[in-house]
Structure formats: structure tokens, C-alpha cells
């Protein structure tokens with residue numbers, strides 16, 4: 047019988063297989079950041095161990111870093127200690143680090159791909175659940191816990207329990223105003239936040255094949271919000287074109303050898319998935335969340351659902367709680383929901399293509415009065431590219447704040463936070479209670495919806511905007 | 521990881537069930553960057569009460585915790601195990617542990633012993649009556665002994681062997697270093713490196 051893409055990559059990394067024991071898998075790339083690594087390094091020190099493969103390990107600072115005044119000492123002492131600890135650990139153990147202020151610094155899941163370190167057929171791990179992002183290249187990429195971080199540092203391997211396979215087939219083409227973010231929000235609403243539990247999801251079908259690498263990363267990034275262990279997309283010419291010429295991509299004869307291998311990384315025609323889901327792309331529309339988990343979403347044209355309409359008692363209760371926390375009432379049209387803050391950024395939508403699409407919508411328009419809009423590039427490289435294209439000017443002229451790279455308002459761990467009761471339209475991935483700051487209310491949206499929402503002050507798509515731009519020179 | 525064969529020490533009778541990991545170590549302690557120094561956070565809320573058993577002078581230096589059923593429920597934080605170990609506990613006895621907590625404890629060398637509730641009750645009475653009473657947790661013989669009391673326990677063979685040998689997951693994996701090295705030697709050269717080898 048044929049094998050799926052995930053099974054092929056897994057099989058190619060088995061170091062040891064023994065009856066009654068989980069497989070020992072080799073890890074090709076280990077990404078580190080300041081929050082989940084300190085105790086792992088501490089463990090190495092206590093055990094008198096070294097990092098086995100510093101040449102397969104890389105660290106960056108992102109979660110705690112401020113996005114303003116980055117040349118000044120970090121105000122929060124706890125954040126400062128976490129960053130200083132990472133710096134010391136990387137120096138002591140010989141790990142390559144891109145600290146705050148470095149040209150390659152940024153959100154860990156933006157940095158790996160842009161350096162060309164994430165490649166098809168690899169195993170990639172990081173002490174962070176959104177490691178699933180790297181699956182966009184046809185890599186098997188998992189988030190891991192601190193003990194596992196230590197295990198990988200010491201052995202470059204991980205024992206892993208077996209997984210099940212799920213295919214999400216997206217048939218037809220996405221309508222022009224529908225983005226990858228709308229698609230993944232619709233997928234999660236469909237299969238539920240626990241629907242992917244135990245599975246590695248492979249996204250397939252015509253709509254997926256047409257997506258750019260940035261869009262594929264947005265999709266795979268949010269696999270974890272469906273509870274999946276990982277998400278993957280088979281590598282193809284789009285993948286190879288993205289990789290070619292990047293810092294760590296192979297060159298010359300090695301490039302040809304690599305591409306020949308990468309082309310084998312497709313699910314065989316006779317392979318069988320444990321579970322299949324079909325989504326009709328042509329039926330999709332811009333999609334936003336109304337609740338407090340990423341599965342609580344609806345088309346922008348819909349209204350806030352009535353909790354009473356849920357058959358399942360658990361769903362009903364969680365919808366009731368969500369509406370209370372979000373300060374929404376059943377039947378309220380989503381387009382009437384007013385926001386105070388718009389956040390563009392994160393490892394979901396903080397790449398150059400995302401910033402370009404925001405700029406395209408907001409160019410020549412103004413951020414609505416009373417609305418604060420933050421545009422935070424996912425990495426310094428993204429920032430430099432945006433500046434070279436004049437996008438920063440487009441944002442600031444519209445009245446948005448152009449910030450330094452980092453996780454920023456994706457989570458309340460650095461100074462960028464919502465105040466209690468404040469409401470945001472956010473291009474990030476989690477709308478949990480308090481995720482963007484204590485008492486903050488989050489609506490997950492695509493970059494285009496974020497931009498249009500900033501202009502009107504209410505949840506909107508670009509189609510809702512009047513055609514009254516002032517010409518801007520870029 | 522330190523090997524665990526047999527341990528004898530004074531005990532803390534904790535007459536509470538359903539002790540979740542938030543009680544063991546509150547969330548605000550999770551910002552620390554080491555596995556050390558969590559001892560002051562252990563049962564932090566309860567320790568504000570001078571009557572709390574851990575605060576009693578005769579319990580100082582105890583190393584065995586005898587707890588009620590469902591110990592270690594809630595969040596999966598490994599910090600709960602670290603806090604108990606940092607404080608000085610070598611073993612925890614209860615009639616039932618939460619799965620994740622139990623996995624974390626055995627991974628870190630903290631022996632969690634499951635005894636029937638009547639045996640736990642007997643240990644409570646014994647150690648409450650005489651705080652100087654010592655409890656022996658014998659992993660070799662799979663028994664707990666105190667005074668005239670002796671109770672047997674079971675532990676899955678793989679976990680027991682790892683504790684007896686003092687093997688953590690990393691040392692176990694490193695036993696297959698040959699396999700890792702041979703896998704590495706076959707790794708295609710086109711795969712990326714973060715720095716020059």
C-alpha cells in the first residue's frame with residue numbers, strides 16, 4: 047500500500063524502531079526562543095551534557111521583546127532576565143542566536159523559512175505550538191515541551207508516539223476576495239478545535255496548490271488550533287521557487303539532488319488517510335471569529351450566533367460564556383461590531399505578502415478616528431523589505447503605527463497589550479480569553495479584513511470600503 | 521537523574537484530596553528560568569496559614585509526602601514536580617495521581633507511590649501520632665514500611681527499571697548513540713546547517 051506524505055517523512059527519520067516502544071526520530075532542525083528553553087539548558091548543565099548538533103540549532107528572541115525603543119534596556123525585569131538567559135545559554139553552548147537588534151531577528155517561525163533553513167522532507171521542532179507553520183514546505187514540524195527541548199538539544203532525536211493521518215481536500219478555486227486566513231478559519235470552524243487531535247493534517251486540492259508559500263504558512267500555522275499535531279502541504283514548484291537562492295538553500299549539484307528528492311515527497315495515489323474532510327473553496331467568503339476559541343467563527347456577512355441554536359450542551363455553554371466575555375449579543379450583525387485596535391502581525395500573518403496586502407487596502411485611506419492600528423513585521427528582514435517598498439510610509443500616512451519585529455500583540459507577554467474590555471481585529475491565531483491582555487477581546491481576521499476594519503472602525507472587508515482614496519506616491 | 525532504590529525519611533501527612541498543580545505551584549512562578557528555586561512557591565497559598573502542616577516545626581526536613589486521592593490534577597506544568605523536589609521531597613504517596621503529573625514525576629526521578637486509601641489512612645494516623653516516625657519507601661522490594669505497617673505497591677516495570685538505574689530519557693536515548701551516529705552519517709549533504717560544521 048502507498049504511503050502519505052507524513053508517513054514518508056516520518057519513515058525517513060527513524061533512527062531506531064523496537065517492538066513495544068515508540069520510534070526514535072532524528073530531528074533536522076531545532077528552533078529555540080527565550081520562553082521555553084531556559085530549563086532545558088539548565089538540565090544540560092546539571093547533566094554535564096553538550097548540545098549535540100549546534101549546527102542544526104538556531105535561536106531568536108521574539109515573545110518578550112518590545113516593538114518600540116528597542117535600543118533601550120527592556121523595562122520589564124522578568125522579560126529582561128529571560129532574554130539575558132537565552133543570550134548566556136547560546137554563548138555557553140555555542141548556539142547561533144539572533145538577538146533583538148540583529149538583522150535576522152524575528153518571530154521564530156518567520157525566521158526559519160526566510161533563511162531557507164526550513165526545507166521539504168525535514169523534521170523541525172521548537173518549544174512552541176505554532177511550529178506547525180513549517181509544514182507548509184512539506185516538513186514534519188511539531189511543537190514540543192521543555193523536557194523534549196532538552197532531549198533534542200542533547201541527542202538531536204525525539205521519541206514520538208505514532209500519529210493518524212487526515213486529508214483536508216480543498217476543491218475548486220478560492221474567490222478573489224477570500225484569503226488563506228479565511229480558509230483556515232473556515233476549516234477550523236468546520237472540524238472544531240479538537241477535531242485534529244492525534245492527527246497530522248495534509249492540506250490538498252486545487253485551492254491549496256494555487257497558494258503562495260506565505261499563504262501556505264498561514265494555513266499550516268493554525269493547524270494546531272484544530273488540535274492537530276502538525277499540518278503539511280506537499281512541496282511543488284512554488285516551494286522550490288521560494289527556496290532557491292535563500293541563504294541556506296542548497297546550490298549547484300546539491301540543489302538538483304535535493305529537488306529530485308523533494309519531488310518524491312507526495313502522498314501516493316493508493317495511500318489511505320485515516321480521515322478525510324472536503325471543503326468547497328468556491329463557497330467561502332471572508333471569515334472572522336466572534337468567540338473565544340478559533341473554532342468560533344462565521345462569515346463576515348453573518349450575525350453573532352444564538353447559543354440556543356447549538357444542539358450540543360457543551361457547545362451551547364461555551365458559546366454563552368464566549369458572548370458574555372466578548373460583550374456581544376446573539377443576532378448582532380458582525381459588520382456592526384466596532385473595534386478599538388487593529389493588530390497586523392504574528393507568525394500567522396506577519397510576512398511581506400501580508401503587509402503588502404494590508405498596504406494595498408489602506409493606501410490613500412485613513413485609520414478611523416479612535417482606532418489604534420499596529421503593524422508589526424514578523425521579522426527584521428520583513429521590515430527591511432517593507433521599507434524598501436515604501437510600505438511603512440503607506441501605513442504611517444494612514445495613521446497606523448509601524449513597529450519593530452516580534453510577537454507583539456499576539457500574546458500578552460510584552461508591552462503591546464489590550465486593556466480590559468478593549469476589542470481588537472487581529473491577524474494572529476488565538477482569541478482565547480486574555481490572550482492579548484487581561485480582559486481583552488479578540489476577533490481573528492485576515493490581513494485584508496484587518497485593513498478594511500481599521501478604515502471603518504467596524505469589522506469590514508475591502509469590498510465595504512468607499513472608493514475615495516487620496517492618491518499616494520510610493 | 522539520581523537513582524532511586526530505597527529511601528527512608530520523616531513524612532508530611534497532607535489530608536487533602538484533589539490537590540491540583542495550581543495549588544502545588546501557582547502560575548506566577550512560571551516566569552522563572554531555572555528548575556531550581558521553586559521551594560518557596562510550593563503550596564504557596566496554603567503556607568500563609570501558620571496551622572498548615574508544612575509549617576509545623578516538627579515537619580521540617582521531611583522527605584515523604586502522604587497525600588489524599590487525585591494528587592497533581594490540572595495544568596501539565598512540570599514545575600509542580602520541580603517544586604516538590606526543590607523543597608526536599610523524594611517520594612509522594614497517594615491512592616490516585618493525575619496521569620500527566622505522574623508521568624512528569626517519574627521523568628524527573630520523584631517516586632510517586634500508589635497505595636490503597638486504607639493504607640494511606642493508616643500512614644496518616646501513624647505519622648500524625650508521632651512526627652518522628654520514619655517511613656521507608658523501598659522500590660527494590662516494592663513496599664512502604666513504617667512502624668509495624670507494611671504495604672506493597674506496584675509500578676510498571678519499565679518505569680521502575682529506569683528509576684532504579686537512575687536513567688532519564690536522555691541517558692536512555694544515548695544508549696543508542698551508535699544508531700544516532702550511523703543515521704547521521706547517512707544524512708544527505710544537501711540538508712541545511714545553521715552554521716559551519
Ligand code: SF4
Nearest residue numbers: 176392393453456457
Ligand atoms: S507570533 Fe504569536 S503564535 Fe507566533 S510564536 Fe509569537 S506568540 Fe507564538
